[in-house]
Amino acid sequence: MDLGLSGKNALVMASSQGLGKAIAKELVKEGANVMIAARREERLKAVQDELSRDGQGKVAFCRADVKNEEDLRALVQETIHQFGSIDILLNNAGGPPAGGFSEVTDQDWQHAFELNLLSYVRMIREVVPSMKENGGGRIINITSSSIKQPIPNLILSNTFRLGIVGMAKTLAEELAPDNILIHTVAPGRIATDRVTHLDQDKADRTGRTLADIREESEQQIPLGRYGQPEEFAKVVTFLASDACTYMTGDAFLIDGGLIRSI
Ligand code: NAD
Secondary structure, three states: OOOOOOOOEEEEOOOOOHHHHHHHHHHHHOOOEEEEEEOOHHHHHHHHHHHHHHOOOOEEEEEOOOOOHHHHHHHHHHHHHHHOOOOEEEEOOOOOOOEOOOOOOHHHHHHHHHHHHHHHHHHHHHHHHHHHHHOOEEEEEEOOHHHOOOOOOEHHHHHHHHHHHHHHHHHHHHHHHHOEEEEEEEEOOEOOHHHHHHHHHHHHHHOOOHHHHHHHHHHOOOOOOOEOHHHHHHHHHHHHOOOOOOOOOOEEEEOOOOOOOO
16 A cells, blocks of 8 residues: 655654654655654654664654743744645653542643643644645644543543543544544553553552563453554554545544453
8 A cells, every 4th residue: 555655744743762753763664754853852863863774754853842832833843944844743742640639739730731732732733834735634643542441540641631532523623624634543552661651650559560560461451462662653654644535533542452442
């Protein structure tokens, strides 16, 4: 199947590691030009070198904290300056801290709102004009399997991810006349630092080992293992591509069958 990604311009948020980096890598392999962005410049430079080695498209990087509105504006301007336009936006950010309702403070709520909801809102607002001018585009929002089933001890994630689902479903109709398609993707237990961090947090709280927590967690997944970032990235790459033209506004689990609801 020709994904038609060659020469397309993509902006992938929070892409210095984990899911964002894996998506950037897959897009570059398919010939897209990709702007990677995160907070640490030296880390971004290393990722740029790695992705440029085995990809077809160009890789550029720009330092940006997704919680900083000025950074986001500058990032979008820099991407348009370097590539001429933005065809694909991949919204992503780090996960909020773990914790139950009684533990998190107003400051934690505010931080998670800015990190996991407001940053997505701002990025969509910034890129839509370029997409409209170009005759269309793709917006993909990374959330969590918690959009289908809340995860214990993750009240902040469980709350703000659902805001993205509601926003994307609403925007699907608003953006469709401009041929801008929007999707939500929901990872469940893809082996990245985030998942190791959450498993370690559980191990510390329960006095068990990390290996024990992981084994128990893998037993809950019908496919019996954690996913690899590349497996997640391939689905996202399809959604971002010209091969996917008659879907918008929906949310997709990529979770090895973890969530049982229909
Ligand atoms: P990760 O921790 O491996 O990577 C997070 C990325 O976000 C890093 O590149 C980090 O530098 C960047 N980042 C963090 N804060 C930032 C900020 N303020 N500005 C710019 N960049 C920032 O996590 P991941 O597993 O790749 O997950 C990506 C997102 O998906 C997270 O929100 C995570 O909670 C969510 N998620 C992941 C899984 C999974 O199975 N991996 C499951 C559910 C939800």
